Amino acid sequence: MTTTKIPITTITFPEIALRVRDAHKLRGYFGRLFQEHSPLLHNHFDDTATDGQRYRYAYPLVQYKVLKKTPTLVGLGEGAELLVQLFLQIKEIKLDGILYPVQSKHIRHEQVSIGLSDDLHTYRYDTLWLGLNQKNHRAYQQATEAEQATILKNTAVANILTFVEAFGLKLDKEIPEHRIMLKLRTTDPAITKFKNVEFMGFGGQFTTNVRLPNDIGLGKQAARGFGTISLMD
Template sequence: MTTLTQTLLPLTTITFPEIALRTRDAHKLRGYFGELFREHSPLLHNHYETDTDESPRYRYAYPLVQYKVLHRTPTLVGIREGATLLAQLFLRIRELDINGERFPVLSKHIRHEQAPLGISDELHRYRFETLWMALNQDNYRDYRNRSETERHAQLKRVLITQLLGLFREADLWLAPHERIMVHLSVEPHTTQFKNQTMMAFAGEFTANVVLPDGLGLGKSVARGFGAVRRLSS
């Protein structure tokens, strides 16, 4: 019997069920917590501090702490070191400040788990709970010049690449005989990002992978894009 490549990913999820925000407020959550706990870790705001007057360097890696608004509920998700950090800071979160509007935290929930991640011998369906920002500037130009069939194939390749990137972040490397198989069903939408109109996608996919609910795929997952949730079979 062949052993499939999987790991257990340390995962912490914090929700604030009595506070309702808009999906587009996720980046404001990121800004608030990045400033509130700036001294604790660059993981919270994805920048490394410098010892000079230079601007902070950006941390180009899969974000270990992600900020989302899922079904109007403010949600923080941390993996690996980010999971440990969120658990340590949980008791210190007493309010949210969103653009100067203060929301007292009357209740908050935390879930810390070892979540399975990796290749599966079964197919699982996932929905993008928030828009999936699949394309960067370069592959968006390619996307625009392709036929519908070619566009669909390109998006499948992009998704597989993003899944492999997530696996690498978890130190998970597939065996030579293992392949990710994806069936993708999405439709394009436009969204505002940093005062620009961007293309993103809504929909779902089926793949032979196990993913924890809430993790993001694609660009700008720290700001809430591309959050996935497994659907019942």
Template sequence: MALTTITFPEIHLQPRDAHKLRGYFGELFRAHSPLLHNHYEDGTYRQQYPLVQYKVLDGTPTLVGLGDGANLLVQLFLHIRELDIDGRHYAVQAKHIVHQPAPIGFCAELHRYRFATRWMPLNQENHREYQQLDPAGQRAQLTRILTNNLVALLKAAGAYAPDLPRLLVHLALGEPVVTQFKNQPMLGFGGEFIANVLVPDGLGLGKSVARGFGAVQRVD
């Protein structure tokens, strides 16, 4: 499956600005595709894994597209001339694009990944459950959630089937950090995980990956 990554190396933003990137591009190119903002014309929300994601990685504004989202970003690349973040205009003097096949799926080897941005696994319902568990239970719950996150990505990439090998996941997370999301406190996690899957750098796992959360980078 194709993966497109667009970066703006001369513009520096904060990780919290990722959702503003999404708002800007989603509005700028609203007529092109619901993949850019995950809303259909009737206002309903697109529930599937986001195929266009907006991130700030190491201070650099970054757009990542997968599959149809990858092809869409290629079409729009030449039309990106500036960024408007909270009314502050950034002229785009340099922009880089990489469009290439991305291996995604099960593999025989285990690979180690780190979360380049905070992973947000919990919603209101499972957050309450998480708070009531002992440390071992919390770890088991987070492992189940990450496993489901990986399955969602594999399904979006057409790389999942029930008869495939069992997904193996091992988590090594730091202490949770309270992260503001839509003016609500949410738990975000940093750290690493090991799994028997191939995941391209930059793609997100968990909640709100379109807004920059849960971006992974392969370590080994």
């Protein structure tokens, strides 16, 4: 199977204006507020290991973003149904001691197609894409310009695979009909800091033969709003 349909729910708070970097605060607030409902909201499991924490290492099914200054929650799959259930319970948002009454909120719930397509689609990164991890960051720093482009392209393809595989699609790269095509065009790298750790992020766009939903995140820290994409064509 190379295509499927998944539910996606998007909740926005149009009367509240925040900064892009406040996305992780949204995640912390809602994760605490509804922590008894599901680990999907904060990527922590309820039981603890010897270190006191267990994490859900998988594509995040609930994501927190600030898009065009608007606080935005995106749920996919199980996360989509969860946000529908919690929608009416959201009466306020409290960040850094500031209480934001929720005067209005919008919800969109739909089924979207994902997976390989006969057409090409172009997406832009609306928030910084964290395209490098510790390992390939070192390789990137030492690489030629052409090698750097290859590293980023391979990472972008891997990000897409991670997303589609989270919803049961298995693409065998040995089968020509399963091959993900991708052309990536990035801006110059920018340094962003999260939890006192510096990350190298990129803007830009990519064209691919994979159909992806608007406003999902790809790459590192997708749950906190990084790597959010939208369709350009």
